[in-house]
Amino acid sequence: MTPQEVAERALALSRTDGCIVLVDDSTSANLRWAGNTLTTNGVTEGRTLTVLAFDGARLGAVSRTRVTADAIEATVRAAEDAAAESEPEDDAAPLITPAESVSASWEEPAERTSIGVFERFAPALRDAFGAAGAAGHSLYGYAEHELTTTYLASSTGLRLRHPQPHGRLELTARTPNGDRSSWTGQGTRDFRDVDIAAHARVLAQRLDWSRRRLELPAGRYETLLPPSAVGDLMVYAYWSMTALDAVEGRTAFRKPGGGTRIGERLAELPLRLYSDPEMSGLQAAPFIAAGASSRRVSAFDNGLPLRSTDWIRDGELTALVQTRHSAGITGQPVTAQVGNLGLEAAGSQASLDEMVATTQRGLLLTCLWYVRMVDPQTLLVTGLTRDGVFLVEGGEVAGAVTNFRFNESPLDVLARATEAGRAEPTLPREFGDYFTRTRMAPLRVPDFNMSSVSPAS
Amino acid sequence: MPIPTTDPRTDDLGDLPLDAVTDAALSRARELGAVHADVRVERTASRALRLSDGRVQTAHTGEDVGLAVRVVVAAGAHHSTWGFAAGTDVSADAAARLASAAVDVAAVTAPVNTEPVELADEPVHQGTWISSYAVDPLDVPERDQVGLLAELSGRLLRADGVRHADASMLAVKEVKFYADLAGTRTAQRRVRMQAELQAMWIDDESGRFESMRTLAPPAGRGWEWMTGGDGCWDWDREIAELPGLLLEKATAPSVAAGTYDLVIDPSNLWLTIHESIGHATELDRALGYEANYAGTTFATFDRLGNLQYGSPVMHVTGDRTAEHGLATVGWDDDGVAAQTWDLVRDGVLVGYQLDRRMARLQGLGRSNGCAFADAPHHMPLQRMANVSLQPAAGGPSTDELIAGVDDGIYVVGDNSWSIDMQRYNFQFTGQRFYRIRDGHLAGQLRDVAYQANTVDFWNAMDAVGGPQTYVLGGAFNCGKGQPAQVAPVSHGCPTARFRGIRVLNTTAEGHR
Numbered sequence: 001m002t003p004q005e006v007a008e009r010a011l012a013l014s015r016t017d018g019c020i021v022l023v024d025d026s027t028s029a030n031l032r033w034a035g036n037t038l039t040t041n042g043v044t045e046g047r048t049l050t051v052l053a054f055d056g057a058r059l060g061a062v063s064r065t066r067v068t069a070d071a072i073e074a075t076v077r078a079a080e081d082a083a084a085e086s087e088p089e090d091d092a093a094p095l096i097t098p099a100e101s102v103s104a105s106w107e108e109p110a111e112r113t114s115i116g117v118f119e120r121f122a123p124a125l126r127d128a129f130g131a132a133g134a135a136g137h138s139l140y141g142y143a144e145h146e147l148t149t150t151y152l153a154s155s156t157g158l159r160l161r162h163p164q165p166h167g168r169l170e171l172t173a174r175t176p177n178g179d180r181s182s183w184t185g186q187g188t189r190d191f192r193d194v195d196i197a198a199h200a201r202v203l204a205q206r207l208d209w210s211r212r213r214l215e216l217p218a219g220r221y222e223t224l225l226p227p228s229a230v231g232d233l234m235v236y237a238y239w240s241m242t243a244l245d246a247v248e249g250r251t252a253f254r255k256p257g258g259g260t261r262i263g264e265r266l267a268e269l270p271l272r273l274y275s276d277p278e279m280s281g282l283q284a285a286p287f288i289a290a291g292a293s294s295r296r297v298s299a300f301d302n303g304l305p306l307r308s309t310d311w312i313r314d315g316e317l318t319a320l321v322q323t324r325h326s327a328g329i330t331g332q333p334v335t336a337q338v339g340n341l342g343l344e345a346a347g348s349q350a351s352l353d354e355m356v357a358t359t360q361r362g363l364l365l366t367c368l369w370y371v372r373m374v375d376p377q378t379l380l381v382t383g384l385t386r387d388g389v390f391l392v393e394g395g396e397v398a399g400a401v402t403n404f405r406f407n408e409s410p411l412d413v414l415a416r417a418t419e420a421g422r423a424e425p426t427l428p429r430e431f432g433d434y435f436t437r438t439r440m441a442p443l444r445v446p447d448f449n450m451s452s453v454s455p456a457s
Numbered sequence: 458m459p460i461p462t463t464d465p466r467t468d469d470l471g472d473l474p475l476d477a478v479t480d481a482a483l484s485r486a487r488e489l490g491a492v493h494a495d496v497r498v499e500r501t502a503s504r505a506l507r508l509s510d511g512r513v514q515t516a517h518t519g520e521d522v523g524l525a526v527r528v529v530v531a532a533g534a535h536h537s538t539w540g541f542a543a544g545t546d547v548s549a550d551a552a553a554r555l556a557s558a559a560v561d562v563a564a565v566t567a568p569v570n571t572e573p574v575e576l577a578d579e580p581v582h583q584g585t586w587i588s589s590y591a592v593d594p595l596d597v598p599e600r601d602q603v604g605l606l607a608e609l610s611g612r613l614l615r616a617d618g619v620r621h622a623d624a625s626m627l628a629v630k631e632v633k634f635y636a637d638l639a640g641t642r643t644a645q646r647r648v649r650m651q652a653e654l655q656a657m658w659i660d661d662e663s664g665r666f667e668s669m670r671t672l673a674p675p676a677g678r679g680w681e682w683m684t685g686g687d688g689c690w691d692w693d694r695e696i697a698e699l700p701g702l703l704l705e706k707a708t709a710p711s712v713a714a715g716t717y718d719l720v721i722d723p724s725n726l727w728l729t730i731h732e733s734i735g736h737a738t739e740l741d742r743a744l745g746y747e748a749n750y751a752g753t754t755f756a757t758f759d760r761l762g763n764l765q766y767g768s769p770v771m772h773v774t775g776d777r778t779a780e781h782g783l784a785t786v787g788w789d790d791d792g793v794a795a796q797t798w799d800l801v802r803d804g805v806l807v808g809y810q811l812d813r814r815m816a817r818l819q820g821l822g823r824s825n826g827c828a829f830a831d832a833p834h835h836m837p838l839q840r841m842a843n844v845s846l847q848p849a850a851g852g853p854s855t856d857e858l859i860a861g862v863d864d865g866i867y868v869v870g871d872n873s874w875s876i877d878m879q880r881y882n883f884q885f886t887g888q889r890f891y892r893i894r895d896g897h898l899a900g901q902l903r904d905v906a907y908q909a910n911t912v913d914f915w916n917a918m919d920a921v922g923g924p925q926t927y928v929l930g931g932a933f934n935c936g937k938g939q940p941a942q943v944a945p946v947s948h949g950c951p952t953a954r955f956r957g958i959r960v961l962n963t964t965a966e967g968h969r
Contacts, residue, residue, distance in 0.1 A: 028834075028940075030939070030940055031566060031569070032939055033569065034745050034747075034748060034749070035572075035744075035745050036571060037569070037570055037571035037572045038538065038539075038566050038567075038569040038571075039539075039746055040539055040541070040836050041539060041540065041541060041562050041563075041566045041836075042541035042542065042543065042562060042836050043541070043542050043543075043558055043562055044542070044543045044544065044834040045543075045544045045545070046523065046543075046544060046545040046834060047545055059516070061516060061517045061518070062517075062518045062519070063517065063518070063519040063520070064519070064520045064522070065520065065521045065522050065523060066520075066522035066523070066545050066546070066547060067545070078518065082516065082518060085598060085599050085600035085603075086513060086516060086599070086600070086603070087512070087513060087603070089513065090512055115561065115562055115566075118565070122565065122566065122568070122569055123568075125569055126568055126569050129569070138745075140745065140748040140749040141749045142750065142939040144939070144940060170749050170750070171749070172748055172749040174745070178753065181748075183749070248621060249620070249664065250621065250657065250666065255664065256661075256663055256664030257661060257662060257664070258661065291517065292515050292516065292517040293515055293516075294507070294514055294515050369752075369877070369878055370875045370876060370878075371875070372873050372874060372875045373873055374873045374884075374886060374906060374963050374966070374967075375904075375963050375964070375967060376666075377664075377665065377666060378964075378967045380963060380966065380967040382873065382875045382884050382906075384875070384877045384882070386877075386878055403877065405875070405877070405882050405884060405908070407884075407961075407966035407967065409967055412967065433941045449966065449967075451884075451908070451961070451966060452882060452908055452959075453882070454877040454881060454882035455755075455881050455882070455910070456752075456755075456877040456879035456880075456881050456882065457879070
């Protein structure tokens with residue numbers, strides 16, 4: 001059965017007041033390597049059927065991956081049973097209608113990928129292994145490409161389709177004894193824009209910088225955060241920007257005395273943190289497709305169009321992630337979450353290299369790792385620098401220093417940043433598993449808190 | 458405890474053509490030259506519930522069914538290479554097609570492979586295995602599960618000082634069938650439960666808030682974990698105590714950063730074991746396979762047998778056999794039977810966690826059975842066994858350990874965690890921190906984190922508690938591998954005492 005036929009069949013079987021059917025058709029291919037050799041690989045194909053049965057304000061949500069004809073009816077009935085057993089939902093709202101939603105190419109088939117997506121990449125990778133071996137270091141990394149086509153059909157007449165490509169390359173170079181390492185990464189829609197030789201050159205330059213080792217104690221340092229590191233901090237902040245949590249006083253976005261911090265200035269720089277389904281090269285789904293509700297998304301909002309949203313504009317908090325339900329509580333517009341994130345500063349054109357050139361003394365990071373919440377009141381997170389921390393003196397890289405554990409809040413980083421460079425697409429190292437579509441500006445922070453030294457290399 | 462004894466092959470997978478799938482996949486792989494081939498058929502059912510202030514926020518039931526074929530193929534002049542393919546159509550035709558696809562993947566990627574894939578020998582196994590549980594949580598009506606969580610939330614919300622109460626539950630039933638060219642045929646069913654409740658205190662005027670959650674660990678048990686009896690969690694006691702403990706924390710003094718002796722409860726120490734021992738003794742990390750992602754380890758292969766990992770009272774085992782353990786299995790995803798072994802003995806590194814390929818690669822003989830894939834569409838990796846710190850026979854109670862501290866902190870419950878990519882530098886917080894003065898508890902502290910280097914920390918352990926302090930903790934969500942996989946794993950440990958550990962004030966860390 002085609003995904004459209006599965007969706008129509010499920011809707012036809014539905015007996016509740018309302019029904020939404022999601023069919024995700026996915027294919028993927030991946031390669032993994034270590035020590036200049038392949039370690040694992042694979043191709044997958046799959047289909048997930050999710051049925052959301054609405055019985056008045058009650059909701060039942062059931063998903064299955066083996067979608068046979070019998071399984072379709074079983075899934076519909078299971079969702080209806082779950083709805084009948086449930087209590088009325090707080091976020092209940094009329095289901096979205098075609099008049100409120102976007103048009104989409106419903107009739108088109110699911111888009112697919114295969115191991116062939118690496119046809120040009122694999123030989124280039126083999127050449128990179130050879131070059132790395134000749135230079136005395138090894139490459140480690142991962143390449144994956146996925147294509148998921150989502151079909152959303154509703155009893156109110158919605159017929160929506162969205163194909164979402166998702167690809168990434170990560171590449172680490174290490175010397176034989178592991179005392180020097182570096183990393184680069186890239187998100188991609190189709191691997192046609194991946195130039196592994198260019199990545200290898202970046203790695204070689206940074207390994208070369210690391211030949212001179214310098215000692216620095218823990219402390220606060222002027223720090224240049226590259227786009228990947230900024231991406232990890234901003235993604236964490238974005239995940240915390242849930243309006244319902246803020247209005248209930250549970251997050252760093254609450255206002256003492258009640259309400260949220262919307263309208264408060266968070267940064268001195270004219271920073272813009274935003275999402276946009278049409279972000280160039282980083283396009284994301286233009287409508288909500290949620291298999292279940294949470295505090296951040298409502299299943300009742302399925303099919304709601306997603307639009308460009310500024311979360312922070314000119315340094316001021318302008319929106320938090322809202323469902324129709326939470327928007328009713330906060331009195332704010334519905335600003336639903338979108339699957340990409342950007343940070344930029346008006347008028348900033350300096351590249352990271354140019355920011356290095358104007359640094360008298362400071363640290364240049366490569367990326368962040370193991371970022372975890374320490375204190376939700378301030379959004380204080382801890383984490384590590386990874387695969388290259390460089391001391392910059394007089395506008396040039398003087399050598400490599402040790403890694404550090406940091407304790408910082410992304411909100412404090414925004415507040416204290418003194419310079420933002422030119423935004424560019426980037427892959428957040430820590431959260432790249434979940435969030436590959438980011439476009440971030442590098443930031444200069446005058447006093448980044450390196451809490452302790454990590455001997456890891 | 459009565460354990461369901463039905464056969465997973467008929468009871469859980471009876472609607473799937475296992476024999477036909479096995480024959481089709483393995484015969485096609487053999488025809489195409491595979492020197493090893495295995496096929497997995499999996500059905501994993503799960504239910505996730507989240508309640509906020511007694512109202513359902515998330516309710517979702519899912520079932521993931523799939524088929525995976527993995528081969529080792531010696532392609533032309535190239536080294537023998539893995540190939541893997543997976544899908545959700547469980548039929549003989551699909552199995553044959555996936556076997557062909559797996560061989561194709563091996564052929565495409567063989568030129569990039571510079572090390573032959575060879576597997577350690579393993580006896581042929583045939584049988585079924587079922588984890589130790591009484592009540593299948595997926596058979597319990599969702600209404601009853603929501604009702605229990607709502608009732609427990611209501612008790613918290615009625616208590617003084619509790620503004621919000623969150624509750625969550627995740628129940629999983631995982632069924633795996635495995636067959637390989639050597640003749641192994643196994644089927645197993647594992648059931649696991651995780652639930653927690655959190656209470657939150659808020660001061661409206663200042664905006665300050667504090668939270669505290671239950672210490673109940675996830676367990677390889679069924680719905681009985683929630684309803685009590687026979688070693689199951691005492692939810693009534695913990696829910697009754699939580700609001701008072703939260704209020705005490707909310708009004709507790711902020712810790713003075715410095716160096717303290719720590720007595721660490723199993724409810725916190727399991728996570729430190731997980732991060733600083735469990736991951737550090739994975740051989741794939743030592744060999745660099747995770748260098749791009751999860752990281753490597755300071756416990757490199759050349760230090761096997763000579764690394765003084767910790768003090769002489771440190772004895773750490775790996776196992777896939779502990780009753781109710783989250784990593785407990787009958788056989789792993791390489792078809793290796795479950796075992797128990799030493800990782801650290803008398804404080805010295807003596808073992809690693811292995812799969813069949815690495816065991817052969819490093820000349821370590823038989824694999825100790827740590828291969829695992831979290832879903833049918835993922836290739837098995839070396840994943841963590843139950844890694845546990847053993848108690849001291851006849852060892853002290855928690856009170857006796859505290860009595861040996863003049864100036865310290867007693868740490869209870871896990872919270873924030875982070876460790877570097879070689880497993881040296883870590884930082885943990887917790888749910889509750891009690892000041893210890895002159896061998897006695899002297900009220901709670903807040904804003905506490907402890908930070909250390911792994912080897913320094915375990916060498917600072919001067920005493921471990923007796924078996925009466927031992928608790929099996931763990932997590933559902935250990936992450937590793939690319940594509941990323943999550944694995945459930947348990948860690949048992951007694952209360953233990955550590956001398957001279959750095960303690961941070963988290964509020965001060967965030968101030969500028």
